[in-house]
Amino acid sequence: xxxxxxxxxxxxxxxxxxxxxxxxxxxxxxxxxxxxxxxxxxxxxxxxxxxxxxxxxxxxxxxxxxxxxxxxxxxxxxxxxxxxxxxxxxxxxxxxxxxxxxxxxxxxxxxxxxxxxxxxxxxxxxxxxxxxxxxxxxxxxxxxxxxxxxxxxxxxxxxxxxxxxxxxxxxxxxxxxxxxxxxxxxxxxxxxxxxxxxxxxxxxxxxxxxxxxxxxxxxxxxxxxxxxxxxxxxxxxxxxxxxxxxxxxxxxxxxxxxxxxxxxxxxxxxxxxxxxxxxxxxxxxxxxxxxxxxxxxxxxxxxxxxxxxxxxxxxxxxxxxxxxxxxxxxxxxxxxxxxxxxxxxxxxxxxxxxxxxxxxxxxxxxxxxxxxxxxxxxxxxxxxxxxxxxxxxxxxxxxxxxxxxxxxxxxxxxxxxxxxxxxxxxxxxxxxxxxxxxxxxxxxxxxxxxxxxxxxxxxxxxxxxxxxxxxxxxxxxxxxxxxxxxxxxxxxxxxxxxxxxxxxxxxxxxxxxxxxxxxxxxxxxxxxxxxxxxxxxxxxxxxxxxxxxxxxxxxxxxxxxxxxxxxxxxxxxxxxxxxxxxxxxxxxxxxxxxxxxxxxxxxxxxxxxxxxxxxxxxxxxxxxxxxxxxxxxxxxxxxxxxxxxxxxxxxxxxxxxxx
Numbered sequence: 224x225x226x227x228x229x230x231x232x233x234x235x236x237x238x239x240x241x242x243x244x245x246x247x248x249x250x251x252x253x254x255x256x257x258x259x260x261x262x263x264x265x266x267x268x269x270x271x272x273x274x275x276x277x278x279x280x281x282x283x284x285x286x287x288x289x290x291x292x293x294x295x296x297x298x299x300x301x302x303x304x305x306x307x308x309x310x311x312x313x314x315x316x317x318x319x320x321x322x323x324x325x326x327x328x329x330x331x332x333x334x335x336x337x338x339x340x341x342x343x344x345x346x347x348x349x350x351x352x353x354x355x356x357x358x359x360x361x362x363x364x365x366x367x368x369x370x371x372x373x374x375x376x377x378x379x380x381x382x383x384x385x386x387x388x389x390x391x392x393x394x395x396x397x398x399x400x401x402x403x404x405x406x407x408x409x410x411x412x413x414x415x416x417x418x419x420x421x422x423x424x425x426x427x428x429x430x431x432x433x434x435x436x437x438x439x440x441x442x443x444x445x446x447x448x449x450x451x452x453x454x455x456x457x458x459x460x461x462x463x464x465x466x467x468x469x470x471x472x473x474x475x476x477x478x479x480x481x482x483x484x485x486x487x488x489x490x491x492x493x494x495x496x497x498x499x500x501x502x503x504x505x506x507x508x509x510x511x512x513x514x515x516x517x518x519x520x521x522x523x524x525x526x527x528x529x530x531x532x533x534x535x536x537x538x539x540x541x542x543x544x545x546x547x548x549x550x551x552x553x554x555x556x557x558x559x560x561x562x563x564x565x566x567x568x569x570x571x572x573x574x575x576x577x578x579x580x581x582x583x584x585x586x587x588x589x590x591x592x593x594x595x596x597x598x599x600x601x602x603x604x605x606x607x608x609x610x611x612x613x614x615x616x617x618x619x620x621x622x623x624x625x626x627x628x629x630x631x632x633x634x635x636x637x638x639x640x641x642x643x644x645x646x647x648x649x650x651x652x653x654x655x656x657x658x659x660x661x662x663x664x665x666x667x668x669x670x671x672x673x674x675x676x677x678x679x680x681x682x683x684x685x686x687x688x689x690x691x692x693x694x695x696x697x698x699x700x701x702x703x704x705x706x707x708x709x710x711x712x713x714x715x716x717x718x719x720x721x722x723x724x725x726x727x728x729x730x731x732x733x734x735x736x737x738x739x740x741x742x743x744x745x746x747x748x749x750x751x752x753x754x755x756x757x758x759x760x761x762x763x764x765x766x767x768x769x770x771x772x773x774x775x776x777x778x779x780x781x782x783x784x785x786x787x788x789x790x791x792x793x794x795x796x797x798x799x800x801x802x803x804x805x806x807x808x809x810x811x812x813x814x815x816x817x818x819x820x821x822x823x824x825x826x827x828x829x830x831x832x833x834x835x836x837x838x839x840x841x842x843x844x845x846x847x848x849x850x851x852x853x854x855x856x857x858x859x860x861x862x863x864x865x866x867x868x869x870x871x872x873x874x875x876x877x878x879x880x881x882x
Contacts, residue, residue, distance in 0.1 A: 224254055224255050224258065228248070228252060228255060231244060231247060234248075235248050235278075245278050245279060246279060248278055249274075249275040252271045252272070252274045252275035252285070253272065253282060253284050253285040255267075256268040256270075256271030256288055256292075260291070263563055264563060265295075265296060265564060266565055268288075268292055272288055273289070281312055283309055283313060286306075287305075287309055287319065290305040290309070297726040298758060302326050303323070303326050303330065306319065306322055306323040306326055307323065317342075320342040320343055321343050321347070323342065324359070328359050329362045330728065331724070331728040333363070335360050335364075336348075336360070336368070339351075353375065353376070354372060354384040354388055355384075356372065358387065358388055358391050361392045361395050361400075361729075364395070364728075366392060366400035369392060369404075370392070370403055373385045373389065373404045373408075377411050379417065382412060382417075382419075383419065385408050385411070386408045386419050386422075388404055389404035389408060390426075391727070392404055394433075395727045395729025395730065396433035396434050396697075396727075396730045396733050397729060398433070401426065402426070402427045402430050406424075408420065409423040414458075415466065415467035417468055418468045418470045418472065419473055421467045421473035421474070422473045422474070422476060424455070426476065428454055429451050429452070433480070433697060433730040434697055435484070444484070449494075452491060452494050452495060456498050461501075465505060467505070467506060469506045469507065470584075470585070471507055471584035471612050472584050474499060474502050474506065475607075475611070475612055477605065479606055480698065481630075482628070482629075482805060483779075485778070485780070485806070488630055489631050489653075489655065492630070492656070493633030496615070496632055496633030496634040496635070496656075499615045499634070500615045500636065503616050507588065510589070513617055514592055514596070514618060514619055516595060516620045516621075517596070521552060522553065522598065522875045523553045523555065523594065523597050523598075524555070524598045524600065524875075525556075525557055525591070525598070525618065526540070526543065526600050526602065527559075527610060527613065527614075528557070528559070528601065528602055528603055529558070529562075529606075530607070531556055531557075531566070531567050531570050532562055532564045533565075535784040536602055536627045538669075538784055539602070539669075540627060542863075542864055542867075543600070543602070543867055544574050546867050546871075547867075548575060550868050550871055553576070554574040555574060555578055556574040556576070556577050557578045557580065557591060558570075558578070559587065559610065560579065563579060567579075578591075584609055584612060588618070591613060592618060596618055597619060597621065598619050598622070598623070598874055598875055599614070599619035599622045599623075600624070600625065600641075601622070602627040603627030604625075604637065605628040614632070614637055621638060621874055621877065622634075622636055622637045622638060622639075623639040626642050626643060626646075626666070626804070629805040631656050632656075632657070633656045634656075637657055638657060639657055639659075639660050640655050640657035640659050641662065642662070643665065643666030643667075643804075644661035644663055645664070645814070646666070646808050646810075646811040647804050648800075648804070648807065651804060660870055662863045662866045662870070663863055663866055664857075664860040664862045664863045665815065666863050667864075668863065668864055669787055669857065669858050674765075675762065675766040675769045676762060676766055677766075678769070679770070683763070685767065685770060685771075689715055689717055689719070689837035690719050691708075691711055691773050691833055691837075692771045693774070694722075694723055694764070694788075694789065695722075695777045695782065695785065696723065696730075697725050697730035697731055697734040698725070699777050700734055701778045704777045704778045704826075705741040706741070706830075707826040707827070707829040707830040707833070708720050708741070709742050709745035710830035711775070711830050711834060712749075712753070713745040715834055716752075718752060718837070719754055720754070721754045721771075722734070722754070722756070723757075723758060724755045731755055739753060764788065765788060765791070765792045768788060768789045768792035768793075768794040769794065771794055772843070773832075773836045774794050774795070775797060775829065776797060776799070778799055778801065778826070779805070779806045780801075780805050781798055781800075781807060781808045781809040783808045786809040790812070790854060795843065795846055795850065796813065796821060797821050797832045798810050798823065799822075799823050799829050800822060812857060815860075816849075816850060816857050817849065817856075818850055818853065
């Protein structure tokens with residue numbers, strides 16, 4: 224296909240009026256895009272589909288595939304335009320109509336069944352896959368309808384589709400429905416004797432809400448979570464684990480949602496980690512022996528993640544890879560499938576070696592063990608459950624984690640937590656089972672984004688008047704954040720508080736309901752003053768930051784890369800430091816650039832500070848200038864890189880028995 228595309232490009236350039244060349248070239252690029260999409264190359268797929276549609280804007284297969292790419296990338300808003308055009312070109316295509324209706328529901332449209340019925344009719348609904356309909360119902364908030372379709376399905380060949388519905392319910396914040404759906408999947412799979420029964424049994428006990436109504440709801444969820452952990456350990460003793468299908472994917476559960484409750488998670492995290500190690504050794508006994516390492520003259524360091532691509536993690540920790548490569552050690556970047564992009568390739572060149580392991584998780588573990596790493600570094604352990612399984616088995620005799628997911632994990636196989644000294648509270652080491660190793664300054668070398676394109680509020684579809692951004696996904700907006708937002712809206716009737724929608728509509732529905740009640744109780748108008756913006760690309764996000772008045776940092780889980788983006792765009796950030804490291808990142812950055820007054824004592828001070836900035840244009844302009852003047856000190860601080868290089872040498876020099 225690549226060779227054919229090259230020749231056809233020459234033919235098209237020589238004979239641009241030959242429609243058969245144009246159509247054939249567009250088809251070749253569409254097919255190239257489909258192949259790249261299947262291989263996980265999202266950037267390459269997007270470029271190919273874009274070229275096909277430049278050549279032939281109404282190429283229906285390319286429209287469908289570009290929409291599929293957007294949906295796989297969890298950006299349904301990008302898919303909707305292509306799907307609308309596809310339905311115009313194929314008005315009698317029920318598959319296109321169904322996909323368009325599903326996408327509209329995923330973007331928050333009401334009445335899922337009505338939209339589906341309008342798209343494909345009653346006969347189409349009767350013939351449609353009930354579990355596919357269940358996915359749409361989960362997005363539409365009809366938990367009972369989705370759950371009834373899951374419970375009606377027990378065929379082994381359909382159980383993975385039922386598990387997908389359980390996951391979709393969890394993504395939409397319907398934790399009770401997700402637990403019930405997972406319990407059905409686990410029972411159908413004989414509690415793990417067939418995959419994904421063990422994973423479903425874990426999810427049936429440990430699924431947490433995406434949005435909490437209040438502190439009492441958090442208390443209840445934590446109590447249920449602890450009970451679920453105990454029941455999991457008792458139910459799946461060594462004999463029960465021995466009956467489970469030996470597929471490591473059954474353990475690829477992420478505990479990420481626990482961290483957004485704003486509490487110290489050392490004890491429950493360690494309990495889960497102990498179970499994970501025991502279960503991983505049971506399902507993969509051949510990998511239970513500790514790794515040996517290379518023990519050659521040059522030590523080998525592996526940086527293992529599923530996020531070495533265009534992501535916050537890659538932006539945060541590129542400097543760690545650069546520093547490791549400069550130490551003279553051999554450095555390997557490991558990117559788990561299926562996604563990679565040009566950032567993946569760049570980081571591989573920086574390191575000197577890129578590994579993209581393939582196959583099932585057991586095969587991936589075997590491939591990584593074969594690297595003979597002396598030190599494995601996991602920058603964001605806890606986000607992708609597969610990475611946690613690898614760390615539990617041990618991919619190197621010494622293992623360390625970074626603060627890409629700034630919480631302890633609790634694994635006995637991970638010895639060190641590499642953190643940032645300015646972000647840790649006094650006594651922060653008590654929050655970790657790992658040995659806390661702190662880097663000075665910013666802890667890493669931040670990367671400056673390109674400046675935002677100039678834009679007006681009208682062009683960005685934003686309201687006039689004071690505009691306050693809360694640029695975090697709904698699950699990061701702790702109930703304690705409601706107070707300053709409601710106080711701002713009540714004190715300034717012209718103000719708009721803008722948040723961002725997540726990947727699924729359910730959490731937005733839940734968060735909107737909670738915030739609307741808080742606004743109304745404070746005397747504000749939630750209908751007019753509360754707005755959820757769609758997810759956008761980084762350029763549009765930066766442009767949005769540039770025209771807002773202030774960012775209101777979320778409580779207990781502060782901004783990291785988001786805070787930096789806002790500061791780069793000239794948007795002041797007001798934060799209230801939390802008791803744990805994950806609630807103190809913004810405060811550390813603001814102090815480093817010399818704008819300590821933006822670090823607030825409490826929610827009331829945060830609201831007062833935001834209102835004052837919006838009210839005093841001259842003071843805000845002076846503050847933005849100070850932020851711009853102070854940022855280079857944060858970005859150019861090389862102490863962290865030097866300290867990280869020395870820390871790597873220390874870790875490699877430690878006897879394995881002491882690690």
